Amino acid sequence: PWQRATYDFFLSKDLREELQKKSFAAQQMIPGNMLPQLERYHSLVPLDTNHRKSTTCFNYQSWLYKAKNSKNGRLYALRRLEGYRLTNEHAIQTVMKEWKRIKNACIVTVHEIFTSREFGDSSLIFAYDYHPLSKSLQELHFQQSSAGPRFKTGSISEETLWGYICQITTALKAIHSNNLAARCLELSKIIVDGKRIRLAACSILDVVQFESGAQKPLQELQQEDLVKFGKLMLSLATNQLPSHLNVQTALESLSSKYSQSLKEAIAWLINPSAVDDSKSIEHFIGGIAFQMTKFFDLALQESDDTKFHLSRELENGRLARILSKLHAINDHPCLLNWSETGDRYSLKLFRDYVFHQVDKDGKAYVSLGHMLTCINKLDAGIEELVPLTSPDNQSSLIISYRELKNMLERSFNELQKHSKTSGAP
Amino acid sequence: PWQRATYDFFLSKDLREELQKKSFAAQQMIPGNMLPQLERYHSLVPLDTNHRKSTTCFNYQSWLYKAKNSKNGRLYALRRLEGYRLTNEHAIQTVMKEWKRIKNACIVTVHEIFTSREFGDSSLIFAYDYHPLSKSLQELHFQQSSAGPRFKTGSISEETLWGYICQITTALKAIHSNNLAARCLELSKIIVDGKRIRLAACSILDVVQFESGAQKPLQELQQEDLVKFGKLMLSLATNQLPSHLNVQTALESLSSKYSQSLKEAIAWLINPSAVDDSKSIEHFIGGIAFQMTKFFDLALQESDDTKFHLSRELENGRLARILSKLHAINDHPCLLNWSETGDRYSLKLFRDYVFHQVDKDGKAYVSLGHMLTCINKLDAGIEELVPLTSPDNQSSLIISYRELKNMLERSFNELQKHSKTSGAP
Numbered sequence: 001p002w003q004r005a006t007y008d009f010f011l012s013k014d015l016r017e018e019l020q021k022k023s024f025a026a027q028q029m030i031p032g033n034m035l036p037q038l039e040r041y042h043s044l045v046p047l048d049t050n051h052r053k054s055t056t057c058f059n060y061q062s063w064l065y066k067a068k069n070s071k072n073g074r075l076y077a078l079r080r081l082e083g084y085r086l087t088n089e090h091a092i093q094t095v096m097k098e099w100k101r102i103k104n105a106c107i108v109t110v111h112e113i114f115t116s117r118e119f120g121d122s123s124l125i126f127a128y129d130y131h132p133l134s135k136s137l138q139e140l141h142f143q144q145s146s147a148g149p150r151f152k153t154g155s156i157s158e159e160t161l162w163g164y165i166c167q168i169t170t171a172l173k174a175i176h177s178n179n180l181a182a183r184c185l186e187l188s189k190i191i192v193d194g195k196r197i198r199l200a201a202c203s204i205l206d207v208v209q210f211e212s213g214a215q216k217p218l219q220e221l222q223q224e225d226l227v228k229f230g231k232l233m234l235s236l237a238t239n240q241l242p243s244h245l246n247v248q249t250a251l252e253s254l255s256s257k258y259s260q261s262l263k264e265a266i267a268w269l270i271n272p273s274a275v276d277d278s279k280s281i282e283h284f285i286g287g288i289a290f291q292m293t294k295f296f297d298l299a300l301q302e303s304d305d306t307k308f309h310l311s312r313e314l315e316n317g318r319l320a321r322i323l324s325k326l327h328a329i330n331d332h333p334c335l336l337n338w339s340e341t342g343d344r345y346s347l348k349l350f351r352d353y354v355f356h357q358v359d360k361d362g363k364a365y366v367s368l369g370h371m372l373t374c375i376n377k378l379d380a381g382i383e384e385l386v387p388l389t390s391p392d393n394q395s396s397l398i399i400s401y402r403e404l405k406n407m408l409e410r411s412f413n414e415l416q417k418h419s420k421t422s423g424a425p
Numbered sequence: 426p427w428q429r430a431t432y433d434f435f436l437s438k439d440l441r442e443e444l445q446k447k448s449f450a451a452q453q454m455i456p457g458n459m460l461p462q463l464e465r466y467h468s469l470v471p472l473d474t475n476h477r478k479s480t481t482c483f484n485y486q487s488w489l490y491k492a493k494n495s496k497n498g499r500l501y502a503l504r505r506l507e508g509y510r511l512t513n514e515h516a517i518q519t520v521m522k523e524w525k526r527i528k529n530a531c532i533v534t535v536h537e538i539f540t541s542r543e544f545g546d547s548s549l550i551f552a553y554d555y556h557p558l559s560k561s562l563q564e565l566h567f568q569q570s571s572a573g574p575r576f577k578t579g580s581i582s583e584e585t586l587w588g589y590i591c592q593i594t595t596a597l598k599a600i601h602s603n604n605l606a607a608r609c610l611e612l613s614k615i616i617v618d619g620k621r622i623r624l625a626a627c628s629i630l631d632v633v634q635f636e637s638g639a640q641k642p643l644q645e646l647q648q649e650d651l652v653k654f655g656k657l658m659l660s661l662a663t664n665q666l667p668s669h670l671n672v673q674t675a676l677e678s679l680s681s682k683y684s685q686s687l688k689e690a691i692a693w694l695i696n697p698s699a700v701d702d703s704k705s706i707e708h709f710i711g712g713i714a715f716q717m718t719k720f721f722d723l724a725l726q727e728s729d730d731t732k733f734h735l736s737r738e739l740e741n742g743r744l745a746r747i748l749s750k751l752h753a754i755n756d757h758p759c760l761l762n763w764s765e766t767g768d769r770y771s772l773k774l775f776r777d778y779v780f781h782q783v784d785k786d787g788k789a790y791v792s793l794g795h796m797l798t799c800i801n802k803l804d805a806g807i808e809e810l811v812p813l814t815s816p817d818n819q820s821s822l823i824i825s826y827r828e829l830k831n832m833l834e835r836s837f838n839e840l841q842k843h844s845k846t847s848g849a850p
């Protein structure tokens with residue numbers, strides 16, 4: 001036990017890199033930019049990747065910023081609608097109360113809605129969860145050009161499409177069963193992170209159209225969700241933007257690349273129901289249950305896998321702690337008046353044994369693997385014995401990792417007693 | 426950035442504890458026990474928690490051991506059937522080839538099947554994935570007594586039951602669609618780990634009954650799977666062992682505690698189909714699709730959550746590495762003839778700054794938070810400046826973390842060049 005090779009000591013290259021990039025993106029700041037502080041949200045960084053002035057989604061020009069919440073230290077994605085004037089005080093509260101009930105893996109959670117004058121206009125702000133390095137479906141699958149978005153060459157695999165379908169279905173089920181509608185089912189307002197997608201602009205139109213005459217009955221909005229969902233998938237499957245779609249032709253063309261069941265699912269969403277006028281997401285779920293089961297399995301596998309990585313990585317946390325303690329003990333000026341022959345002498349010889357090994361010819365033997373194995377054993381406090389020798393080779397002693405661990409804890413506690421602040425986590 | 430408080434530096438208490446317990450269980454050994462080595466599997470530890478001599482599941486007495494595979498260093502759960510005599514050489518190969526295709530989150534993967542005489546008899550051995558600290562459904566939900574298993578008081582929540590149903594359904598879908606049957610759907614052969622369950626004894630009966638007259642047609646075995654699945658759930662829902670069940674009475678009694686849809690699902694599995702004689706797991710999936718969608722969402726949420734923890738924990742791996750390097754550099758005898766005034770002098774002052782801080786009165790200031798923040802900054806190599814002072818307060822210099830990081834890498838590389846083994850991972 002505790003004897004692991006270095007190669008599997010640190011996390012597998014890929015997942016590690018992905019998470020490190022995300023962590024870097026999350027921590028990125030733009031010092032000295034001129035963006036204001038919005039209530040408790042500070043250190044704003046723009047997330048928009050284009051400067052198109054589009055108002056298609058919300059009828060208002062919108063901007064997106066990463067920001068840090070000073071209350072809890074967490075990062076948020078703030079969506080700002082420029083020039084929005086709130087006319088009904090209840091709009092925000094009512095909408096927020098309804099969306100507070102929604103917690104779903106395929107919906108970006110909205111935490112707070114407020115107005116602000118900090119930008120010099122009157123803005124409406126939505127604070128969402130921040131998901132580092134997410135792209136929109138539009139950015140991922142459609143090529144950007146100066147003349148506006150164009151479709152990318154290369155088609156999307158059937159499995160990826162089913163993955164999207166199952167996730168959007170999960171989101172719509174949560175939304176519709178809470179008597180709400182998603183409304184903003186646009187390619188640019190669904191974000192992708194690997195194979196995971198999330199609806200990224202829920203609740204906005206509920207506020208904007210709160211009391212306008214444009215507000216349609218819920219039942220109608222939910223039916224529209226299903227049709228938009230279908231067109232969205234059709235658009236992805238045929239590499240054509242929704243505005244350019246000829247629905248019937250596009251549906252027919254599916255047969256050449258995709259299975260009959262995919263085509264039927266998309267057609268069901270788009271076409272009016274044959275029996276009566278109302279379809280529901282529950283009906284749809286029944287039809288795609290087989291696929292749902294498959295992605296349930298894949299989600300569980302991913303979760304198991306991540307937990308496995310996590311359990312390996314956990315040990316590094318303990319190692320970092322114990323290595324810090326060892327650093328603090330060795331040669332600490334405040335410990336100099338203590339007996340050099342006791343615990344600390346042994347710990348110093350142990351330090352040499354772990355980090356300063358030399359071979360017979362006096363050459364350094366440097367192996368991170370050796371270091372980490374020893375520190376792992378020290379942390380575990382096992383009974384295994386370590387042969388320690390003084391640098392002049394005059395004296396030597398044999399001591400167990402368990403005893404060494406006790407010595408380290410004793411010395412560090414001693415040091416903390418001498419310290420004004422108790423710094424143990 | 427990089428300025429985190431200590432409290433969220435190490436993983437949240439609960440998940441951390443769970444994973445540590447598992448890691449401990451995985452590493453546990455019993456030195457000096459008399460169990461043999463089986464081909465590449467060594468260090469066997471018995472996993473059976475009772476000494477009942479039951480042959481109900483496989484017609485052979487069975488034993489379970491944790492073991493380490495010397496080829497890849499991984500742990501496995503070995504199931505041994507005592508006194509089994511292989512009569513057909515093809516049985517093992519054929520069965521193994523079929524089950525190799527199955528990779529499912531709700532099935533314990535079987536990797537290898539072989540015979541052994543190391544126990545002094547002729548045994549049949551199945552090597553499964555090892556899932557530390559798993560209990561069987563029987564152990565979890567039914568009280569053990571000297572007279573055999575009895576039902577536990579306290580009933581299982583509807584949500585837990587649906588969770589089990591969705592997971593077993595996922596497993597059966599994978600198995601049936603690969604032209605196989607689960608067969609061994611017993612309370613004692615399904616293992617639980619939190620809310621996750623897995624079929625733990627697949628493929629065994631396929632070998633044991635490979636050519637016996639008892640081998641039924643696949644279609645019949647799959648129908649039996651569905652009925653057993655239903656009885657299993659009924660048994661859990663009513664706290665009665667399958668052998669004690671009066672099916673009709675038990676089904677009736679469900680209404681008082683559980684929803685109509687749960688009752689219907691269980692009844693569908695147990696009762697023969699009204700239309701014709703064959704039901705299928707696909708039919709069943711269509712019926713429980715709504716629940717499947719819910720657990721798909723929960724699985725994704727868990728996965729997201731674990732990834733988030735992992736990304737925080739990842740940094741500790743880098744910290745452990747950089748701390749080890751710092752230890753190796755400081756006072757290394759092989760570096761003593763190098764210029765003490767160059768890189769290493771700065772690094773030594775930095776070491777004092779991080780680990781040996783004292784206040785004006787010469788008292789130690791000990792804070793793990795301070796140490797880890799500094800090491801994080803060193804690892805990131807940021808531009809922030811550090812004021813360093815010599816121990817005698819005579820000289821001082823100001824230097825950036827970026828420069829310090831370069832110095833550390835330089836010194837460590839230098840040390841490695843002097844070393845016979847290149848120990849970088």
Ligand SMILES: Nc1ncnc2c1ncn2[C@@H]1O[C@H](COP(=O)(O)OP(=O)(O)OP(=O)(O)O)[C@@H](O)[C@H]1O
Pocket residue numbers: 047048049050052054057062063064077108128129130131132133134135136139188189191192200
């Ligand atoms: N919650 C979020 N967390 C992190 N990134 C996000 C989040 N929501 C959106 N993004 C990303 O921020 C960028 C800007 O989003 P936005 O919705 O403004 O897209 P857009 O292409 O600029 O569309 P529009 O023209 O409507 O503004 C996109 O790359 C998007 O993927």
Ligand SMILES: Nc1ncnc2c1ncn2[C@@H]1O[C@H](COP(=O)(O)OP(=O)(O)OP(=O)(O)O)[C@@H](O)[C@H]1O
Pocket residue numbers: 472473474475477479482487488489502533553554555556557558559560561564613614616617625
């Ligand atoms: N793959 C596995 N990894 C880890 N633990 C397992 C695995 N499979 C089973 N276990 C656990 O090992 C123990 C023994 O399993 P076993 O199937 O022998 O149960 P049992 O109660 O002894 O039943 P039986 O009387 O049929 O032997 C149980 O606690 C079970 O949860």
Ligand SMILES: [Mg+2]
Pocket residue numbers: 048049062063064
């Ligand atoms: Mg934008």
Ligand SMILES: [Mg+2]
Pocket residue numbers: 473474487488489
């Ligand atoms: Mg047993």
